[in-house]
Amino acid sequence: METRCENCIVRQYNSLRALSKDELKEVSNSKILKTVKKGESLFEEGEKLDGVYCVRNGVSKLSKLSATGKEHIVKLASNGVIMGQRSVIADETTHLRAVAINDMTVCFIPKHTIINTLNTNPNFAIEVLRHMAHDLKEADNVIVNMSQKTVKQRLGEAFLYLKKNYGEDNDGYLTLTLSRDEYANIVGTASESCIRIISEFKKKGLLKTSGKKIGIVNEKGLRNMITGF
Amino acid sequence: METRCENCIVRQYNSLRALSKDELKEVSNSKILKTVKKGESLFEEGEKLDGVYCVRNGVSKLSKLSATGKEHIVKLASNGVIMGQRSVIADETTHLRAVAINDMTVCFIPKHTIINTLNTNPNFAIEVLRHMAHDLKEADNVIVNMSQKTVKQRLGEAFLYLKKNYGEDNDGYLTLTLSRDEYANIVGTASESCIRIISEFKKKGLLKTSGKKIGIVNEKGLRNMITGF
DNA sequence: AAATTTATATGACATTTGTCAGTTTTAGAA
DNA sequence: TTCTAAAACTGACAAATGTCATATAAATTT
Numbered sequence: 001m002e003t004r005c006e007n008c009i010v011r012q013y014n015s016l017r018a019l020s021k022d023e024l025k026e027v028s029n030s031k032i033l034k035t036v037k038k039g040e041s042l043f044e045e046g047e048k049l050d051g052v053y054c055v056r057n058g059v060s061k062l063s064k065l066s067a068t069g070k071e072h073i074v075k076l077a078s079n080g081v082i083m084g085q086r087s088v089i090a091d092e093t094t095h096l097r098a099v100a101i102n103d104m105t106v107c108f109i110p111k112h113t114i115i116n117t118l119n120t121n122p123n124f125a126i127e128v129l130r131h132m133a134h135d136l137k138e139a140d141n142v143i144v145n146m147s148q149k150t151v152k153q154r155l156g157e158a159f160l161y162l163k164k165n166y167g168e169d170n171d172g173y174l175t176l177t178l179s180r181d182e183y184a185n186i187v188g189t190a191s192e193s194c195i196r197i198i199s200e201f202k203k204k205g206l207l208k209t210s211g212k213k214i215g216i217v218n219e220k221g222l223r224n225m226i227t228g229f
Numbered sequence: 230m231e232t233r234c235e236n237c238i239v240r241q242y243n244s245l246r247a248l249s250k251d252e253l254k255e256v257s258n259s260k261i262l263k264t265v266k267k268g269e270s271l272f273e274e275g276e277k278l279d280g281v282y283c284v285r286n287g288v289s290k291l292s293k294l295s296a297t298g299k300e301h302i303v304k305l306a307s308n309g310v311i312m313g314q315r316s317v318i319a320d321e322t323t324h325l326r327a328v329a330i331n332d333m334t335v336c337f338i339p340k341h342t343i344i345n346t347l348n349t350n351p352n353f354a355i356e357v358l359r360h361m362a363h364d365l366k367e368a369d370n371v372i373v374n375m376s377q378k379t380v381k382q383r384l385g386e387a388f389l390y391l392k393k394n395y396g397e398d399n400d401g402y403l404t405l406t407l408s409r410d411e412y413a414n415i416v417g418t419a420s421e422s423c424i425r426i427i428s429e430f431k432k433k434g435l436l437k438t439s440g441k442k443i444g445i446v447n448e449k450g451l452r453n454m455i456t457g458f
Numbered sequence: 459a460a461a462t463t464t465a466t467a468t469g470a471c472a473t474t475t476g477t478c479a480g481t482t483t484t485a486g487a488a
Numbered sequence: 489t490t491c492t493a494a495a496a497c498t499g500a501c502a503a504a505t506g507t508c509a510t511a512t513a514a515a516t517t518t
Contacts, residue, residue: 066377090362125354133319139368147417188376
């Protein structure tokens with residue numbers, strides 16, 4: 001498998017694209033390619049990271065446990081997303097746990113390489129800033145959604161999000177398959193509520209299911225339900 | 230009033246502390262001191278900012294309107310907080326509205342000064358990154374709280390937050406006085422629910438009120454209620 | 459000071475969502 | 489393939505929260 005960062009396509013999606021040729025070479029030499037099986041964790045909440053993970057392939061969920069032990073999935077990370085950046089930069093332990101949703105390949109880039117580049121290449125720092133600024137905006141949007149939309153609306157949005165970002169297979173089912181429990185942990189509800197709403201959407205002809213797979217049948221209808229009509 | 234950034238104490242709380250003497254001088258020369266009256270807005274959602282605001286005095290709420298026109302207060306900004314940084318850096322319109330909760334004095338620092346310094350001083354960029362990393366972590370915490378705590382718990386936390394960050398007056402009332410509606414818009418609930426919970430807390434001897442002022446009577450009890458006991 | 463507006467408060471009720479208990483289905487292991 | 493554990497599902501009910509209507513209190517204007 002091609003493992004030179006210089007030739008890696010996922011790079012264009014993240015802040016590494018601000019690196020010079022030489023810097024890229026350094027990253028490439030210091031990085032370690034890892035494979036992570038579905039269900040395995042990349043890092044745990046509260047862990048001290050000595051590097052970041054750049055996702056080449058597969059999808060990871062980034063989640064946080066509440067005081068009562070319930071999981072909340074804050075974000076999904078796929079192709080090109082760099083995980084652990086926040087805690088490496090802030091020099092803090094992670095506040096999120098990363099678990100592979102399907103088989104993954106990731107590149108581990110040591111902390112010192114990141115920090116070095118950050119100190120010497122302002123463009124890279126600014127690029128990282130831009131990404132973080134974007135994430136922050138997204139997070140604010142999620143906060144408002146959580147507080148002002150119903151579970152039904154949030155779940156509907158989750159389906160549209162998955163379709164948009166991961167697409168659907170030949171039979172019209174969402175490519176990225178999540179369990180009902182994971183859906184519940186994304187929108188912040190109980191799995192039973194989640195299941196009930198999926199049933200309701202099926203009855204209304206908005207969705208179809210096959211096992212745990214879910215397909216969007218009537219996207220416009222789903223959209224209308226989300227906006228409240 | 231002293232208006233040289235070099236001598237401004239709020240600077241130590243924000244990323245400007247990474248600036249060199251010369252850079253500070255430049256900021257100081259390009260900044261404009263403004264006063265904002267209670268209720269006035271510093272900027273609106275969707276506005277293009279050509280600079281950031283550094284809070285010298287007073288408190289501002291940063292809020293977002295939902296599709297249904299309901300306000301959600303995402304953050305309070307006081308002493309030393311720099312507002313508008315995110316959108317200036319990302320070169321996007323603001324996603325939040327800033328309104329003064331009480332009379333404020335703020336320094337407006339033009340965009341080009343910020344961007345210049347960002348491009349030339351990696352320390353400043355890293356300092357900004359650290360702050361944004363912190364905000365991002367906070368935002369994730371809020372998301373999980375919104376999804377997994379009850380309104381009662383979130384409201385309780387809001388009171389503790391206000392006490393910790395803005396203190397209380399001689400009579401034991403919170404220094405920063407918010408309307409019931411604003412409390413509701415912070416925790417993401419209806420003002421009636423908010424009012425009801427305040428009444429309940431009063432009956433239980435956790436809070437006291439005097440007009441719109443609110444005081445914490447039994448902090449330990451309040452804390453217990455939040456953690457679920 | 460009176461009038462008017464705005465904020466706070468409370469009751470009654472509807473709706474949403476969570477919890478628990480149990481059944482059925484599915485997917486993976488033996 | 490059969491067995492078994494986990495996931496998906498459903499019903500019944502309880503709890504939390506939102507909505508609407510209305511009353512009272514506080515703040516502001518006239």
